[in-house]
Amino acid sequence: MDLSSLRPAKGAVKSKKRLGRGQGSGTGGTAGRGHKGAKSRSGYKSKIGFEGGQMPLQRRVPKRGFKNPNRIDYVVINLSQIQKLADKHNFTEFSLETINTLKLIAKGDRLKVLGNGELTSAMNIEAHAFSEKAKQAIENIGGKATTL
Numbered sequence: 001m002d003l004s005s006l007r008p009a010k011g012a013v014k015s016k017k018r019l020g021r022g023q024g025s026g027t028g029g030t031a032g033r034g035h036k037g038a039k040s041r042s043g044y045k046s047k048i049g050f051e052g053g054q055m056p057l058q059r060r061v062p063k064r065g066f067k068n069p070n071r072i073d074y075v076v077i078n079l080s081q082i083q084k085l086a087d088k089h090n091f092t093e094f095s096l097e098t099i100n101t102l103k104l105i106a107k108g109d110r111l112k113v114l115g116n117g118e119l120t121s122a123m124n125i126e127a128h129a130f131s132e133k134a135k136q137a138i139e140n141i142g143g144k145a146t147t148l
Contacts, residue, residue, distance in 0.1 A: 075110065099111065
């Protein structure tokens with residue numbers, strides 16, 4: 001036994017189907033492509049979403065709503081989260097630079113402080129927006145809510 005005597009197992013390798021080589025082969029004439037039409041021609045490539053002339057799905061489904069180009073999206077943070085961070089990192093001021101160092105928001109994001117939870121220590125907090133409840137809670141404890 002040597003490398004030259006190695007063969008694949010019997011029946012493991014099939015020969016390639018020879019298309020369009022006479023009627024006797026079974027795939028003569030139309031070469032397994034059916035009769036006429038665009039799909040039988042060489043170089044055929046259908047458009048994405050083309051359904052053979054039937055109204056395509058993306059045109060059957062109605063359009064709905066719109067995207068407001070002037071919408072301002074905020075990253076929200078609650079007072080409870082601010083208090084946890086303050087306890088963990090000993091903050092007295094909570095500014096955008098502080099938040100960026102903690103990687104809580106990306107560079108262009110806008111921040112809104114919501115009033116869920118409680119503050120236990122007076123803090124100066126900077127953000128792009130505050131809810132009424134959050135602003136009241138910050139000022140009641142002796143802190144300062146600065147809108148950027």
